[in-house]
């Protein structure tokens with residue numbers, strides 16, 4: 459459970475982000491606000507959808523190549539996971555890597571404690587040092603990590619695709635500083651592919667992704683006392699070629715005015731709020747971004763259809 463101070467800080471940050479985003483042209487909202495309790499449940503549902511290939515494909519890549527990844531990372535490393543994962547992917551890697559220490563990092567303290575406890579049950583004897591932190595901002599790893607062990611960063615799920623260019627560069631720089639010379643990183647990236655496959659993954663026929671996207675308006679109404687009209691917006695997935703990203707948008711069905719804490723926001727019919735970008739990479743593109751941050755992309759493990767890749771980076 460969040461304590462009162464954390465709750466009030468989150469509420470203020472949410473309000474400030476929503477007001478700033480809706481005041482901009484074009485209108486936008488940071489994607490992190492998609493993940494309230496219902497949003498997290500809907501995202502879990504998305505990962506099981508036929509159209510949403512990334513989760514199952516990355517899991518299969520990890521299963522198929524875990525031994526090679528372990529050789530890449532070196533013997534008994536310290537494994538730092540950025541965004542503590544659901545048990546399955548982490549478990550596959552921990553089984554192969556047999557790390558000396560596991561450091562899961564996540565902003566959600568409750569979730570982190572639960573997943574650390576699950577991993578501790580599954581791997582008795584593995585030292586675990588959870589760090590509650592937002593991995594998109596500056597934070598420190600524990601100061602007393604074993605100095606002699608190689609360090610490996612794990613950033614699965616193609617979460618890197620949800621970061622903008624500045625956030626990606628800041629994240630890669632920070633990870634390079636934290637893992638040090640000789641450090642390695644395993645990063646899950648969703649690969650560029652035909653638009654039909656890409657857009658279907660973000661606009662499934664059951665409407666789960668639409669519900670996930672639209673849920674942010676329900677959240678704004680509930681938590682910020684706003685009056686987005688129920689049914690007044692629809693979900694749309696768009697390809698932005700210049701950014702190499704699938705974007706999620708909430709499109710106003712007609713002209714309307716939304717009030718939120720005494721402010722009025724006008725929408726024209728067809729005007730959208732951009733709620734998420736999910737950047738798609740190829741390994742050369744990743745190398746171009748990672749190089750100036752001190753990383754060399756040495757490996758790319760993919761599935762036979764080349765839908766997804768786990769890239770192996772070395773400092």
Ligand code: AVI
Nearest residue numbers: 504615616617620660667736
């Ligand atoms: C969390 N992230 C990697 C997902 C993605 O594919 O960009 C979020 C998501 N949004 C809609 N579907 C999935």
